[in-house]
Amino acid sequence: MNPPQTTRPSTGAKRPTYKTNPTTGRYTKAAQKEVERAEARRAAAGESVPLPVAVDRSGAITGLAPAAAGQVVAEAIGRAGALTVDVETSGYPVGHANAALRTVQLGDEHTAVVLDPDDPAQAQVIRTALAAAPRLHAHSATADLVPLAHAGLLDESAWDRMYDTVIPAKLADPTSTGSDPGLKQLAGTVLADSATAPEADKARAALFKAHGWLTDTKALTPVERSGWAQVDSTCATMIRYAASDVLDTAALAVRLPQPPPAVTERERAVQRITARVAHRGLRVDRDQVTHLEAVHTPAMHAAAERLRALGVESAGSDRQLAERLTELGVTLPRTQPSTRHPNGQPSVAAGVLDGLKGTPGPAGDLIAAVLDYRHHETVLTTFLEPYRVLCEAGDGRARPTVYTLGTDTGRMSCVRPNLQQLPREGGVRACITADPGHTLVSADFSGVEIRVMAALSQDPELIRQLREGVDLHAMVAELAFGPGWTKANRYTAKRGVFGWAYGGGIESLARQLGVTADVMQAIVDALRQIAPAYVAWADEMKRMVRSGATQMPTYAGRIIHLPRDYPHKAPNYAIQGTARELLVDALLAWDQTRWGGGVVLPVHDEIVAMVPEADAAFATAELVRCMSRELYGIQIVAEPSEPSAAWRDSV
Template sequence: MLTLTHTVGGAECRIHIPESRHDLYGFEEFLAQGDKVLGFDTETTGLDVFTRGFQLRLAQFGNDREAWVLRSDLFGDAIARALQQPRMFVMHNAAYDLLVVDRHLGVTVEELGPHVFDTRILSHLLDPRAESEGGIGHSLKPLSAVYVDPEAPDTQGGLTAVFRSLGLTKATGWAGIDITNETYLRYAGLDTILVSRLFHEIGPLVRDVGLDHLSKFEHHLQLLLAIMQRRGMLLDVPYVETLRESLRVEAEQYRKAAARYGVENVNSTGQVAEALLAMGEELDERTPSGAAKVDKAVLLPLADLDLQWERLDVRAPNPLAEAVVRAKRAEKWATAYADAFLELADDAGRLHPFIGGLQARTARMSISRPPLQQLPSSDWVIRRAFVADPGHTIVAADFQAVEMRVLAALSGDETMKAAITDGLDLHSFTAERVFGPDFTKQHRKIAKAVGFGKVYGGGATTIARQTGADIEAVRRAITAYDDTFPGIKKYSRRLINRAEYGRKEVVTPSGRHLPLDRDRLYAATNYVVQSTARDLLAQAIVDAHDAGLGDGLLLPVHDELIAQAPADSAEEYVRELGRVMGSVFHGVQIASDPEVYGPSWGHGYGAA
């Protein structure tokens, strides 16, 4: 047996690596020591648990002073037995490791999940900010450096250096490094020691600030999301293969269109800016280096397109701007979606997108690998790739203007609450109040943008760009909006004042403490509303499982739950799902629109 030593927090720790069955006696004695909570981690060949060729290499257990690193090819049965003991385990980013052992060791998420603490969840509850936002972040190394040992080894950084020395990359190193490499084994063991120590430091802090209830909820939600990820969604592989080629043809067509205006490379900001200026366009925004900005936010309005790629109908589309944005989108979709779908699919043609339960400061959920949450709400082309299982139909239930309903509930604005109670379309209602009974489609778009500006923190400049409206008209609309819904402005001012003269944070109805940046106190309303809307969706997922609907759930996207049901009972299923999603929040009805989509996800968005 190989034994390595390392100093953590001033104490010598031991890392044991069994090399034969005889060495497992020491591992059994370690398990019998009586630790109520053991750290656990895995080392694998990559990030995507369900892709072809993915393998579990090592599984490691540890406490504050000792770790055992076991090869899965030699001791898979011993690893599984250890995980099935009646004890608790602590992991960092537990959803990943739960899915790994579910798939490769047969210890299911349902079996192991209830016995797991996740230090990533605990850290998010204590401070939801990323490192880029001024927080500690949620990675094991920086958290350990703050709470465990300032000299805590940078496990991933150290391994990356070893990968480079072996001629491997960060992507290929996990599969390519020799499984007996001492640095690899050392860092594998240290992670369990660090996560064990981190848990004993931050676990009590979560209790001390009264967030036990959120910890229990988030841990339970994590299991449900992991089960959804394990289920995955069936791909129409021939459709994806055809789509990939058509997107590449489309990208080439638009690149050729851009070349007719002197832009040989649509990704060259200099070429695009120069050509647009020569066409008489004004480019007022600048990059930090002083160059003219020609990103999507600038080009879409020039192409007379909004963020959903629908016509603004406020100007003649600039053909170059449209060629550039459409070329770049087609190329991105070919790579980020079509290529990724085929690469990430499992042997059965199913895709298992990663569902992040706590991915933002506000705790909003996200979908990555691939990033399905970034799709325009009006698009069906990519969504069409996902089809129901044989004999099933895709269904969905989407919250009705949930952010606006939450805003009405929290602010107590009587005008908006009355409009919701009367079943009115909030954006049309707002447009009529702001622009009069003869409001136009453009007026409704502005009213909608102003409303979401209150939720997402967008100002007059952002709204003008998104809608193509004159900025003075937008400012007048904002003033009229505030006059129409005075309760919202008062509520926002109250949150800002409390943050300005008290703690720089807001506390949501569920009890989350969301820090505010000193120069962005105006984001207070945005944070509370977004976080609360997220919690309502998370509760809907829990309630759907409690109601026996969980087996059909496939994906949460924005404010929508995508599911599938047997074709002969799809109407009944989605009607019940819509009922479960409904609730009353602070006196305001939270409602959803249940709908049977059809054979694919895209059929709910216009696919034929």
């Protein structure tokens, strides 16, 4: 092993010249402050060491030649029988003009090697090690394998050897691993004082703060504000930060409680399936984005004008809105007390205002105007602007990461971008399109929550209603609102049924639905009358959690960990967690069809897949077949959408 390299200032640049007072010869006040800031930045960064380097758990940094780095990595593979991998990027999505792979870290829990992938010799070390490892570890592996694949350092087949530590962390009892699966928090909980990542992240955050850089960056973030893009990757602080992820992930891989092998393999399989969309992406239709921007921009400005006319000068000011609504006689609930606001503040959150829709007079006009404004602003800033950036500053593809165990119930989630949260109407979904010569096919589970409720509770009335095609929500609406119930009443009843089934209280649900507590109570009473065995089952689930029984095995073998501090949520966890297993079954079945290996996107209870145009009709029928099955005597069914080049609205 080569001796440590001589260190140098982390920036590698000459120190700037500062203005001095011509009389005293001392720095001016402004110059003195700049001197102090520069010194603070140098101190936060530490010394700089040319890559590659090896880092041990004590934080000691040793400079290496590329050949020696390869040997150190090979020794780590030999010790662990696996290779832990992590990357640092510029913080921009793959395909973006500012996307860059900054460093690659490889090793085990004892030693991590930090390498520069832009150096040909070091890139070969990376490529050779990744190919040689019989088993790979990473934490949230998509964030590592996708940039490595796009840099040509491995291919998608690496998923066959990947054992992501997120999987055992999310499957384990949260009381043993903590409730946050993020690496820094998880390492602190499981590894305690031996964890390296928490302190390394604090030092990294201090470095970013010293420079005024952002940590949470997005596709729209100016490159000069991104700490990930601007930081010197060879400074000691970033070297230790980068290495700590490998050191702690490798330690977690052998210390986390391991689920049964069949459960692990099921989760690894569905992770491989959903990772393809992050590797290959879905095409964004620039013309549709432009069209919708032309619709929502003037509509947002018009809503802002209405707000000004109604006495709210700044459309985005919650304080102004709350004050004006109070002046108009609206009683608003208050937020939770805080140090700054001991009595809380009037709340104008979406759930509050949704419940106040239809208020007569100027207050109702004001509420309608602000809801319109928020809708148009959300569509523009959350969806259309990022999509436009993907087209203008990128390759025009959205590459979302799907977390297959995204929530505490096990439900999947989606980020960067979140394609699960697109409005189901209004054409925003149509911004996502199939590649030329291909089409999108999709199907949605039909009433899956009610079917799972019936299957788990074995309520004979619910089972009868499902078999006879009876509309449960219509029955509840008639009992709660009377024979003259409307379609709107049915929708309220549906929201109330699920809200209560998932642990909501009468008062809070009434506010959310914009009804009185008496009406919400009537909805619950109707459900008790229509499905008494389900209500009894839900009450028993809550009682069991209160008595300490917090583990519910699903039919697939995965354990749902019921929230011991929130027993009222137990039925929700059971229903949502079981529905999630049905989605996994469907994805695994789809992967066995002729279109297995293609891009597929799970969206709550819907599956969207890209197939050749000529296969559209047959593929749609096969997707429905893959999603259809029986759960404890209850038929689980799916409804298809028409195949389309663009993702269709779902209303």
